[in-house]
Amino acid sequence: MKYAIIGGGISGLSVANLLNGKNNVTVYEKESQPGGLIKCRRVNGSLFHTCGGHVFNSKRQDVLDWFWSKFTREEEFSKADRNSCVFMDKNGTSLEHDNIPYPIENHMYLFDEATQKAFYEDLEEIDNVKGVNANFTDYESFGNFLRWRFGKTLYNLYFQPYNEKVWRRDLTTIPMSWMEGKLPMPTTREMRENNANKVIEKVFVHSTFWYEQKDGSQYIANKLAEGLNINYDSEINSIEYKNGKWIVCGEEFDKVVFCGNIKDMVIMIKGVDVDAFKVPVEALEYHGTTSVFCEIDKNPYSWIYQPSRLHKSHRIICTGNFSQTNNGTTVPEGRITATIEFTDEISKEDILDNLSKIPLNPQYIDHQYNKYTYPIQDANTRGMIKLLKDSLAPSGFFFTGRFADWEYYNMDVAIGAAMDLVNKLMSDENTIY
Numbered sequence: 001m002k003y004a005i006i007g008g009g010i011s012g013l014s015v016a017n018l019l020n021g022k023n024n025v026t027v028y029e030k031e032s033q034p035g036g037l038i039k040c041r042r043v044n045g046s047l048f049h050t051c052g053g054h055v056f057n058s059k060r061q062d063v064l065d066w067f068w069s070k071f072t073r074e075e076e077f078s079k080a081d082r083n084s085c086v087f088m089d090k091n092g093t094s095l096e097h098d099n100i101p102y103p104i105e106n107h108m109y110l111f112d113e114a115t116q117k118a119f120y121e122d123l124e125e126i127d128n129v130k131g132v133n134a135n136f137t138d139y140e141s142f143g144n145f146l147r148w149r150f151g152k153t154l155y156n157l158y159f160q161p162y163n164e165k166v167w168r169r170d171l172t173t174i175p176m177s178w179m180e181g182k183l184p185m186p187t188t189r190e191m192r193e194n195n196a197n198k199v200i201e202k203v204f205v206h207s208t209f210w211y212e213q214k215d216g217s218q219y220i221a222n223k224l225a226e227g228l229n230i231n232y233d234s235e236i237n238s239i240e241y242k243n244g245k246w247i248v249c250g251e252e253f254d255k256v257v258f259c260g261n262i263k264d265m266v267i268m269i270k271g272v273d274v275d276a277f278k279v280p281v282e283a284l285e286y287h288g289t290t291s292v293f294c295e296i297d298k299n300p301y302s303w304i305y306q307p308s309r310l311h312k313s314h315r316i317i318c319t320g321n322f323s324q325t326n327n328g329t330t331v332p333e334g335r336i337t338a339t340i341e342f343t344d345e346i347s348k349e350d351i352l353d354n355l356s357k358i359p360l361n362p363q364y365i366d367h368q369y370n371k372y373t374y375p376i377q378d379a380n381t382r383g384m385i386k387l388l389k390d391s392l393a394p395s396g397f398f399f400t401g402r403f404a405d406w407e408y409y410n411m412d413v414a415i416g417a418a419m420d421l422v423n424k425l426m427s428d429e430n431t432i433y
Contacts, residue, residue: 001022001023001024001254001255001429002023002024002026002252002253002254002255003016003019003023003024003025003026003253003254003255003256003257004026004028004239004246004248004251004253004255004256004257005019005025005026005027005028005256005257005259006028006236006239006248006256006257006258006259006260006265007027007028007029007030007036007258007259007260007401007404008027008028008029008031008034008035008036008221008225008230008232009034009035009036009037009038009221009259009401009414010035010036010037010038010220010221010224010411010414010415011036011259011400011401011402011404011409011414011415011417011418012027012029012036012257012259012260012401013027013034013221013224013225013228014224014414014415014418014419015257015259015400015418015421015422016228016230017070017224017228018066018418018419018422019257019422019425020227020228025228025229026229026230026231026248026251026253027228027229027230027231028230028231028234028236028248028249029230029231029232029233029234030233030234030235030236030260031232031233032232032233033218033221033222033232034221034222034224034225034230035217035218035221035222036221037051037052037054037370037373037402038051038052038054038217038218038220038221038411039051039217039218039221040215040216040217040218041218042328043293043328043365043366044328044330044365045328045329045330046293046320046326046327046328046330046331046337046365047215047216047218047319047323047325047326047337048291048293048337048339048365048366048368049216049217049291049317049319049339050291050368050370051289051291051368051370051373052289052291052317052339052341052373053216053303053317053319053322053339054216054217054220054410054411055209055210055211055217055322055411056077056209056210056211056220056411056412057208057209057210057412058412058413058415058416059412060412060416062416062419063412063415063416063419066415066419067412067415070223070224071220071223073210076212076213076219077210077211077212077213078210078211078213078323079208079209079210079211080208080209080210080211080302080322081207081208082102082207082208082209082302082303083300083301083302084101084102084301084302084303084304084305085099085100085101085102085301085304085305086099086100086101086102086104086158086304086305086306086307087099087304087305087306087308087359088100088157088158088307089308089309089310093310094306094308094310094311094357094358094359095357095358095359096359097308097359098110102303102305103184103186104154104158105150105154105184105186105191105194106186106191106194106195106199107195108154108191108195109195109196109198115153115157118151118153119151119153119154120192122150122151122152122153122154123151123188123191123192125151125152126148126149126151126188127188129148130148132187132188132189133187134148134149136176136180136183136185137176139176140172140176141171141172141173141174141175141176142163142171142172142174142175142176142178142179143160143170143171143172143173143174144172145176145179145183146159146160146163146171147159149185149186150191157307158305158307159307161307161308161309162305162306162307162314165306165307165312165313165314165343166287166314166343166374167287167343167374167376168287168343168344169376173378174376174377175377175378175379177377177379177382178377178381178382178408182408211322211323212323213323213325214323214325215325216319216322216323216326217411220411231249234249236248236249236268237268238268238270239256239258239265239268239269239270239397240269240270240271241269241270241271241272241395241397242271246395246396246397254396255396255397255398255425256396256397256398257398257399257400257421258397258398258399258401258404259399259400259401259404259418260401260403260404261372261403261404262281262284262385262388262399262403262404262405262406263281263282263284263403265281265399265404266278266281266388269392269397272391272392272395272397274388274391274392277384277387277388277391280380280384281384281388284375284376284381284406285375285376285378286372286373286374286375286376286403287343287344287373287374287376288343288344288345288369288370288371288372288373288374289341289342289343289344289369289370289373289374290341290342290343290344290345290346290351290367290368290369290370291339291340291341291367291368291369291370292313292339292340292341292342292351292355292362292364292366292367293337293338293339293364293365293366293367293368294337294338294339294340294355294362294363294364294365295331295332295335295336295337295338295362295363295365296316296318296320296335296336296337296338296340296360296361296362296363297334297335297336297360297361298334298335298336299318299321299336299360300321301316301318301321302317302318302321302322303315303316303317303318304316304318306358308357310357311354311357311358312342312343312346312350312354313340313341313342313354313358314341314342314343315340315341316338316339316340316341316358316360317338317339317340317341318336318338319337319338319339320336320337320338321336337365338360338362340355340358340362342354343374345369345371348364348367351364351367352364372403374408375402375403375406375407375408377406377407381406385405385406398421398425400414400417400418400421401414401417401418402414405417
C-alpha cells in the first residue's frame with residue numbers, strides 16, 4: 001500500500017514509522033527539519049524549546065513499548081521526578097512569592113490560618129452540594145469543575161487566574177467533554193488526608209518523566225525521522241482524489257494520513273466533497289503561544305506555575321534543569337536557561353516589561369510566536385470532526401494529531417492516537433500489526 005503522510009511532527013513521524021516497511025511511505029514536511037511542535041534550536045549554545053518543554057512518559061504500556069523500541073533508554077535518556085511549584089504573590093508584588101509545591105490542593109497547610117480555614121469550609125460545602133463521590137459528568141463546565149472540585153478559595157487564589165491566563169476566556173464556556181482524562185479528580189477526603197499527612201503525590205501525569213540527554217525533543221524527532229522518505233520544504237496546496245487515487249505533489253497514493261492543521265486540510269482536499277465542513281472548521285477556536293527563552297536564577301524546579309494577576313505569563317519551564325547540555329557555556333554560574341510562556345502573541349517591548357515583573361531575574365535571550373498551540377473545543381467539536389473522518393475514510397483519507405483532531409494532545413497521547421489509527425488501518429486491510 002502506498003501512503004502519503006502530510007506533516008513531519010510527532011504524529012506524522014509516528015504514523016510513518018508504524019506503517020513503514022510493510023508499506024511504501026512518503027512524508028511531506030513544510031519545514032526544513034522534522035518535529036512540528038516539539039522542535040528545538042540552539043541559541044548561543046543553549047537549547048531553546050520553541051513551543052513548550054516536551055518530556056516523555058505515558059500511562060499506556062503499548063506507547064511505552066513502541067517508544068523504547070526506537071531508543072536506548074539508559075544511554076539516550078535521563079529519568080527525573082517532576083518537581084513543580086506554584087509561585088503565589090506575596091506582599092502585593094509578583095517579585096516576592098511563596099513557593100507552594102504542586103499539586104497545590106495537597107499543600108494548603110502552607111498557607112496562613114485564615115486561608116486554611118476557608119479551604120476546609122469549602123470542602124464541607126462541596127460535600128453538602130456535590131456529595132462525596134461526584135463524578136466527571138456531574139460538572140457543567142471546566143469552570144464549574146474547578147469551583148466545585150476544589151472550592152471557591154482555591155478557585156479564586158489559583159485555578160481561575162491561572163487558567164484564564166492560559167485559555168483567555170470564561171472558564172464556564174469550556175465543555176467538560178474536552179477535558180476528559182486530563183483532569184485530576186481528588187476527593188474531599190483525599191485532600192483532607194493529604195494535607196493532614198503532608199503527602200507528596202506522585203500519581204499525576206508526568207510525575208516522573210524521561211528526557212533526552214542531548215538536544216531535547218528535537219533528538220526524538222531526528223531519530224524518528226531516520227530511515228524515512230521525507231520530502232522537506234514541501235508546500236502542499238492541493239490533495240486531490242482522482243480515479244481512486246490521491247494525488248500529492250504530482251504523485252499518486254492509495255491512502256493519505258494528514259497530520260497537519262485541519263483548517264488547511266479542508267481547503268487542500270479536492271475530489272471529495274467537504275464543503276459542508278468548511279464553515280465549522282474555519283470557526284474552530286485556538287490560542288497561540290509566545291515562548292520566551294531566558295536565563296533565570298538557578299532553582300530546583302521543572303515547571304513553575306504563575307497565577308499572578310500582575311503579569312501575563314502563566315508558567316516557566318526550567319528546561320536548563322532537564323539536562324545540563326541545555327545550558328550553553330555562556331550561561332554563568334548560578335543561572336540556567338528556561339522558557340517563559342505567554343498565551344497568544346505579544347511584542348518584544350511587552351515581553352521585556354513583563355519579564356521585569358517575573359521572579360528569578362529573567363534575562364531575555366530570544367522568543368518565538370507559534371500561532372497554533374492550544375486547540376479549543378466547544379460541545380459540538382468532537383461530533384463534527386467524527387463526521388468529517390467518517391466521510392473521508394471510504395476514499396482512503398485519514399487524519400490524526402493535535403491540530404488535525406483538534407485535541408490537546410501531549411506528545412505521548414499523540415503517539416497513542418497515531419498507534420490507534422495505524423492499528424485500525426492495518427485491521428481494515430486484514431493485516432495484523
